[in-house]
Amino acid sequence: MQGIKNIIFDLGGVILNINYQLTSEAFVGLGVKHFNELYTQFHGSSLFNGLETGHVSTEEFLAEMQRHVPEGVTGEQITGAWNAMLLDFPLQRLQLLQQLRQHYNLYLLSNTNAIHLAEFNRLLQESRGIPSLGEFFDKAYYSHLMGCRKPDAECYQMVLDENGLLAEETLFIDDTLPNIEGAKAVGLQTIHLQAPRTIMDIFRPAGI
Template identity: 50%
Template sequence: MQKIEAIIFDLGGVILNIDYNLTRIAFEKAGIKNFHEMYSQANADDLFSNLETGKISEDNFYNELNKRTGLYLPTIEIENAWNAMLLTFREKSLDFLDTLKPKYKLFLLSNTNHIHLNAFNKIYLEKHRDKRFEEFFDKAYYSCNMGLRKPNADIYEFVLEENKLEPGKTLFVDDSAQNIEAARALGIQTILLGAGEYIEYLPL
């Protein structure tokens, strides 16, 4: 690996344990049998893409989902199903980030939405913490606040340009192949984190 000066981390499946199947199962139980066609790790239809780029509000998301499915589920049921994928933070990975901070510029780049943002911050605060989650990084970037979304090239370019990072000296760690491929196409060094792999075992 070429010498690196900065590392950009994904969140879900990298620092936060997630299980997309739990959300799929919850929505299927609620009556949305084709949920896997609407949203998965590898794909998001326009409704979910708009949610993750902040183009629609949470209320509009709930209303539009009900309109499209014709089920008119209570907001709390949709919220709970949508948040079901969010599990626990990887505590050893958080500790590892602290060891990296003196050596590299650290960034978070996550496709997320305000519903999940609120939910995973609550999960993070379930344990006693001496700092906010974002303080592990020089800056945390969330797609819903940027109007941009992985794997589109412009989201990577934005982070590189705003922080004056050289692609060849920047490492991107993600658990989704399409996101890795997009970053690599821009000359960014990449590591695809597979199932059962953890950042604390990376040769950094």
């Protein structure tokens, strides 16, 4: 951590526990037998990218999903299945963020969408009594509000430029390799967080 003044965190798999399989199972439970194929297609499609960059609205996304579910499945059920992947915020990680903020400038940079943003803030409120993840960061950046997503260079550069940060003084932590490579391309210091390691393993040995 020598020379590091700023830390940019990814959200899912780093701070928030997630399990994509639960969303797959939830959609299968609604009658979408080929959800894994559909999800893979969405990842390579303008629909998914549009949802995560704010160019596709929640309503447009739900309308498209409605085409792939059996008749009678409601928008609320689709939303519930889509959110099933979002699990919990371990208390130790949130406490660690509070400690780190005494020593570093902290930022959040998450590829997400309006549906998930509403849900994980609800989870945080209900489980920890905290209304927003913004409470833990100098600023939180969400791809659907930024108009771009990791690993695009403009995404990282926006965080650096808006906050006057130097890339060489800034550490980026993410669990996805392409996002790490994108961060390296703009000069950020990086840690590729791979399970079973957590952020607790990174900072505890160093005593923060």
